[in-house]
Amino acid sequence: MKPINVGLLGIGTVGGGTFTVLKRNEEEITRRAGRPIRITTVADKNLELARKVAGEGVRLTDDAFSVVTDPEIDIVVELIGGYGVARELVLKAIENGKHVVTANKALLAVHGNEIFSAAQKKGVMVAFEAAVAGGIPIIKALREGLTANRIQWLAGIINGTTNFILSEMRDKGLPFADVLKEAQALGYAEADPTFDIEGVDAAHKATIMSAIAFGIPMQFDKAYVEGITKLESADIEYAEQLGYRIKLLGIARKREAGVELRVHPTLIPTKRLIANVEGAMNAVLVQADAVGATLYYGKGAGAEPTASAVIADLVDITRLHTADPEHRVPHLAFQPDQVQDIAVLPIDEVETSYYLRMRVEDKPGVLADITRILADSEISIDAMIQKEPAEGEAQTDIIMLTHLTVERNANAAIARIESLPVVQGKVKRIRLENL
Amino acid sequence: MKPINVGLLGIGTVGGGTFTVLKRNEEEITRRAGRPIRITTVADKNLELARKVAGEGVRLTDDAFSVVTDPEIDIVVELIGGYGVARELVLKAIENGKHVVTANKALLAVHGNEIFSAAQKKGVMVAFEAAVAGGIPIIKALREGLTANRIQWLAGIINGTTNFILSEMRDKGLPFADVLKEAQALGYAEADPTFDIEGVDAAHKATIMSAIAFGIPMQFDKAYVEGITKLESADIEYAEQLGYRIKLLGIARKREAGVELRVHPTLIPTKRLIANVEGAMNAVLVQADAVGATLYYGKGAGAEPTASAVIADLVDITRLHTADPEHRVPHLAFQPDQVQDIAVLPIDEVETSYYLRMRVEDKPGVLADITRILADSEISIDAMIQKEPAEGEAQTDIIMLTHLTVERNANAAIARIESLPVVQGKVKRIRLENL
Numbered sequence: 001m002k003p004i005n006v007g008l009l010g011i012g013t014v015g016g017g018t019f020t021v022l023k024r025n026e027e028e029i030t031r032r033a034g035r036p037i038r039i040t041t042v043a044d045k046n047l048e049l050a051r052k053v054a055g056e057g058v059r060l061t062d063d064a065f066s067v068v069t070d071p072e073i074d075i076v077v078e079l080i081g082g083y084g085v086a087r088e089l090v091l092k093a094i095e096n097g098k099h100v101v102t103a104n105k106a107l108l109a110v111h112g113n114e115i116f117s118a119a120q121k122k123g124v125m126v127a128f129e130a131a132v133a134g135g136i137p138i139i140k141a142l143r144e145g146l147t148a149n150r151i152q153w154l155a156g157i158i159n160g161t162t163n164f165i166l167s168e169m170r171d172k173g174l175p176f177a178d179v180l181k182e183a184q185a186l187g188y189a190e191a192d193p194t195f196d197i198e199g200v201d202a203a204h205k206a207t208i209m210s211a212i213a214f215g216i217p218m219q220f221d222k223a224y225v226e227g228i229t230k231l232e233s234a235d236i237e238y239a240e241q242l243g244y245r246i247k248l249l250g251i252a253r254k255r256e257a258g259v260e261l262r263v264h265p266t267l268i269p270t271k272r273l274i275a276n277v278e279g280a281m282n283a284v285l286v287q288a289d290a291v292g293a294t295l296y297y298g299k300g301a302g303a304e305p306t307a308s309a310v311i312a313d314l315v316d317i318t319r320l321h322t323a324d325p326e327h328r329v330p331h332l333a334f335q336p337d338q339v340q341d342i343a344v345l346p347i348d349e350v351e352t353s354y355y356l357r358m359r360v361e362d363k364p365g366v367l368a369d370i371t372r373i374l375a376d377s378e379i380s381i382d383a384m385i386q387k388e389p390a391e392g393e394a395q396t397d398i399i400m401l402t403h404l405t406v407e408r409n410a411n412a413a414i415a416r417i418e419s420l421p422v423v424q425g426k427v428k429r430i431r432l433e434n435l
Numbered sequence: 436m437k438p439i440n441v442g443l444l445g446i447g448t449v450g451g452g453t454f455t456v457l458k459r460n461e462e463e464i465t466r467r468a469g470r471p472i473r474i475t476t477v478a479d480k481n482l483e484l485a486r487k488v489a490g491e492g493v494r495l496t497d498d499a500f501s502v503v504t505d506p507e508i509d510i511v512v513e514l515i516g517g518y519g520v521a522r523e524l525v526l527k528a529i530e531n532g533k534h535v536v537t538a539n540k541a542l543l544a545v546h547g548n549e550i551f552s553a554a555q556k557k558g559v560m561v562a563f564e565a566a567v568a569g570g571i572p573i574i575k576a577l578r579e580g581l582t583a584n585r586i587q588w589l590a591g592i593i594n595g596t597t598n599f600i601l602s603e604m605r606d607k608g609l610p611f612a613d614v615l616k617e618a619q620a621l622g623y624a625e626a627d628p629t630f631d632i633e634g635v636d637a638a639h640k641a642t643i644m645s646a647i648a649f650g651i652p653m654q655f656d657k658a659y660v661e662g663i664t665k666l667e668s669a670d671i672e673y674a675e676q677l678g679y680r681i682k683l684l685g686i687a688r689k690r691e692a693g694v695e696l697r698v699h700p701t702l703i704p705t706k707r708l709i710a711n712v713e714g715a716m717n718a719v720l721v722q723a724d725a726v727g728a729t730l731y732y733g734k735g736a737g738a739e740p741t742a743s744a745v746i747a748d749l750v751d752i753t754r755l756h757t758a759d760p761e762h763r764v765p766h767l768a769f770q771p772d773q774v775q776d777i778a779v780l781p782i783d784e785v786e787t788s789y790y791l792r793m794r795v796e797d798k799p800g801v802l803a804d805i806t807r808i809l810a811d812s813e814i815s816i817d818a819m820i821q822k823e824p825a826e827g828e829a830q831t832d833i834i835m836l837t838h839l840t841v842e843r844n845a846n847a848a849i850a851r852i853e854s855l856p857v858v859q860g861k862v863k864r865i866r867l868e869n870l
Contacts, residue, residue: 001761021583021725031650031773032582034761129580135726137580145564145572147467148456148746215466273711273732290456291570291733291743297708298729308726311583323758326436326469338466 001035004318007067007098009089010079011044014103014130016053017303018077018310033315039077043067068093075317077310078102087111094118094126099321101313103130103306109204112211112218116331123325127313132205133158133282135305136298137312142212142286143333149288151213153253155266155435158205160280160300161196162228162248164188166265167278170236170245176229188280198227199248199263206250209284210261214254214342215334219261222344226264235357235430238399239267242383244355245275246430258345267355267401267432274435285435348408353382356400357428358417362389366422367398373420377413379405395424401432436470439753442502442533444524445514446479449538449565451488452738453512453745468750474512478502503528510752512745513537522546529553529561534756536748538565538741544639547646547653551766558760562748567640568593568717570740571733572747577647577721578768584723586648588688590701590870593640595715595735596631597663597683599623601700602713605671605680611664623715633662634683634698641685644719645696649689649777650769654696657779661699670792670865673834674702677818679790680710681865693780702790702836702867709870720870783843788817791835792863793852797824801857802833808855812848814840830859836867 008015019039022029030036043064044050050060061067068076068089076093078100080086086107093100094115102108108115108131119126129139133156142151157163161183168179180197183189195201207220228248239246244267253260268275273295277283282300287293299305320328332339360366367386374381382401389396402410414427443450454474457464465471478499479485485495496502503511503524511528513535515521521542528535529550537543543550543563554561564574568591577586592598596618603614615632618624630636642655663683674681679702688695703710708730712718717735722728734740755763767774795801802821809816817836824831837845849862 017725025583025585025725028585029583031769032765034765034770136729137576140575140580141572144751145575145747146743147750148460148464148743150460150463215463273708276708276711288743290452290460290739290746292740294571294731294733296729296731299727304725305727308581308583308723311725312580315582316579319762319764320758322762323755327754327757329754330467330469334466335469 003036003038004074004314005038005040005072006075006077006314007041007043007070007073008039008077008079009043009064009067010081011042011050011053012079013303014306014310015079017307018079019053021304021307022311029311029315033318035318037314037318041067041070041073064089065092068098069096073098074321075099075101075314077314078104081106083107083110090115091118094122094124097122097124099125099127099317101127101310101317103128103310105131105201105204105208109207109218109220112208119331120336125317125320125328126331127317128208129313130306130309132208133284133296134298134300134302135308136282136284136296136300137309138209138284138296139212141296142209143329146286146288146291146294147333149290151254152287152289153251154209154213154284154286155249155251155274155433156206156209156284157247157274157277157282158250158284158300159196159202159248160282161189161193162202163277163282164280165197166228166246166248169231169233170240173233175233176231197229199225202248202250203263206252206261206263209250210252210259212333213252214259215332215339216259216342217339219344222261224262224264224347224350228265231265235355235428238357238385239355241385242399242401243270244268244432245270247275249433251433255345257349258343260350261344262347262350265430267430268435272435350407351404352407353404353432353434354402354410355430355432356402356414358398359395359424360398361422362394362396363422369420369422370398370417373413373416374402377409379403379410379413438471438473439509439749440473440475440507441510441512441749442476442478442505442508443474443512443514444478444499444502445516446477446485446488447514448738449741449745450514452742453514454488456739456742457746464746464750468753470753472749472753476502476505476508499524500527503533504531508533509756510534510536510749512749513539516541518542518545525550526553529557529559532557532559534560534562534752536562536745536752538563538745540566540636540639540643544642544653544655547643554766555771560752560755560763561766562752563643564748565741565744567643568719568731569733569735569737570743571717571719571731571735572744573644573719573731574647576731577644578764581721581723581726582768584725586689587722587724588686589644589648589719589721590709590868591641591644591685591719592682592709592712592717593685593719593735594631594637594683595717596624596628597637598712598717599715600632601663601681601683604666604668605675608668610668611666632664634660637683637685638698641687641696641698644685645687645694647768648687649694650767650774651694651777652774654779657696659697659699659782659785663700666700670790670863673792673820674790676820677834677836678705679703679867680705682710684868686868690780692784693778695785696779697782697785700865702865703870707870785842786839787842788839788867788869789837789845790865790867791837791849793833794830794859795833796857797829797831798857804855804857805833805852808848808851809837812844814838814845814848
């Protein structure tokens with residue numbers, strides 16, 4: 001059969017990996033796909049690098065727009081990243097009737113609705129397995145594998161940089177800043193790590209998963225995003241003592257009133273499988289009504305794991321491009337006219353449990369005052385540690401785990417606790433999910 | 436769009452679950468699939484049960500053959516089980532141009548080659564996500580999600596009954612026979628548990644996964660199958676002391692010389708995620724060249740988890756049935772003319788590590804004799820425990836973990852060790868995989 005011609009935009013880490021894997025496993029992939037898949041054109045500003053990676057027999061250009069309008073190209077793979085030129089190129093490729101594969105989670109989380117709507121009109125596919133959790137086929141699992149289910153919630157460790165940092169903080173008892181430097185030296189964190197450590201990258205991915213899990217539009221602007229920069233080693237240790245591990249989770253949960261979409265450090269019971277996902281690995285736990293809980297684990301980043309997802313999309317498109325568009329897998333798992341306008345809830349309305357750490361004077365009645373405030377707010381306590389004050393100190397730490405409550409409620413109680421004269425400074429608050 | 440008409444053969448546990456989930460989530464499933472999927476006919480010997488589960492508006496019959504020849508039926512779901520009438524019905528359905536969904540691992544592992552070949556000739560699909568690991572979309576992951584990869588090996592906890600028994604033996608220190616009775620009382624084991632506890636069920640599933648992972652025919656008759664009936668609590672405890680957990684694994688590994696396909700109790704390092712899969716849960720770990728290790732975890736049995744997989748297949752077929760057959764996902768992941776005749780290796784040629792436990796006289800020189808035999812066979816020792824003899828006893832246990840060796844080699848060394856006069860009885864041998 002006639003080969004499928006692919007135009008590759010951007011030959012950085014993932015682009016290079018895609019080239020390598022497609023070449024190394026050419027025979028295996030063709031035996032599966034039934035026809036050859038060939039990268040015939042590569043666009044990159046760095047033509048020298050492109051030449052080195054792509055070798056002979058591939059057209060090279062520094063003009064990506066010439067690729068997305070090239071009538072010889074069947075599928076465009078966008079690996080440039082960012083919202084700017086990537087958005088223009090993807091829309092132009094769609095306009096020219098090309099299928100698109102992208103690993104660009106920022107682009108989809110922010111401009112996905114516009115892109116999918118354009119693709120729908122043109123009858124082309126936009127595939128994005130590589131945008132979430134690297135090589136783990138989580139998009140396929142959510143969109144096709146669990147298609148019989150009402151998905152209730154999902155929770156994912158979907159940023160390797162922050163999971164590596166949290167694992168190291170716990171293992172070595174080191175503060176955040178030191179471990180971040182180590183992660184940068186090892187290549188697990190970028191020179192400017194803001195998007196990772198502030199939770200933005202995880203929120204992009206959680207937004208994409210929420211859309212295909214619940215059949216709702218991308219609503220990245222409504223997501224609650226809190227990173228790991230303020231986590232202290234002391235809290236990681238206290239959590240361990242209470243039988244919990246702290247992970248940066250991306251959570252999407254469907255409730256009567258709307259959808260919760262949030263990224264924040266979260267205590268999880270240590271006995272849960274997902275609590276034991278360490279280092280730069282990723283995992284997504286999905287709770288659905290028929291199948292129950294399923295978990296998907298693997299490498300969430302890197303040249304070849306991400307290339308694995310890009311190529312899986314290339315093969316899917318190769319298979320489906322002759323099918324009539326109505327019978328293809330819909331971009332957001334649900335048919336375009338069936339996507340529902342369910343709002344993301346403000347963080348105030350989220351329901352979760354809490355880990356609370358407060359510094360108090362070691363006096364009788366302090367605990368009574370605090371528990372009274374919580375009881376008044378109908379927040380019940382699940383576990384507590386009260387430390388003996390250190391030698392010669394008049395203050396000590398109280399650590400509490402609460403049962404489920406609404407965040408607005410918890411905030412009000414915390415404000416009242418902070419106003420007690422015996423409580424020093426702010427109450428440290430980390431959310432807790434039993435999963 | 437016109438609904439897809441489904442004929443259901445067998446309305447037992449999974450059939451009932453399929454009915455329930457399809458009805459409960461009808462709206463959600465139709466929003467995804469783009470057209471209604473309706474069970475219009477149910478065949479079961481027990482018409483009274485069928486009536487109770489299916490309710491009004493569904494044609495009931497005790498003649499399954501009338502369903503597979505009914506021109507109104509688009510897809511036949513076979514949930515009868517076994518190799519006998521199920522095989523005839525599936526082949527007859529194919530002959531009549533119907534797509535087939537089945538959860539029948541025994542049928543596919545034993546007669547899969549014949550069935551897929553018949554389906555290929557007729558241009559129909561046979562889907563079987565429910566045949567392996569219940570609701571976990573592992574068939575889809577192997578066949579589509581990891582399509583860019585050369586799969587190197589996979590190892591799965593793919594039988595919930597035996598995993599439940601092993602978890603209980605470890606937790607409670609009880610012998611196999613007691614825990615089996617408990618499992619039967621709880622409904623985790625059948626009245627005749629042979630297929631589960633002897634490893635046959637796991638071998639059916641491992642056979643199916645080996646075929647789609649490597650693009651080879653089903654070769655169930657070549658699989659090595661060893662169950663858990665001879666496992667002793669002492670070995671579970673010694674394994675724990677050495678940092679390992681014992682699981683019944685189904686393993687498929689591609690080697691230069693052929694494919695290893697084997698089911699047996701296996702020591703796995705406790706720190707591996709898969710070692711922590713407890714109770715009746717299933718998990719499959721896949722090692723592939725581009726993506727690295729990925730793991731898939733969830734419920735491997737039960738009415739609704741299995742129904743989740745059956746319905747995912749129904750939706751897939753609904754989507755693909757209008758595509759030309761060349762562009763569908765091939766039954767064995769590879770195009771039919773690309774399935775390779777790679778032989779399954781005899782167990783003698785398998786490469787693995789070993790846990791060895793032997794009862795010896797507590798005399799000087801015993802250990803030297805044993806280690807000399809292992810050294811002669813070029814088997815190196817990774818770890819060892821020599822117990823102090825119990826008060827008043829002249830004998831003691833030696834436990835050894837070896838590095839990788841060929842099974843034939845290990846067998847020869849074990850025979851020589853057993854022939855030493857200071858060694859009592861047989862050497863207990865359990866295979867070990869570092870994964």
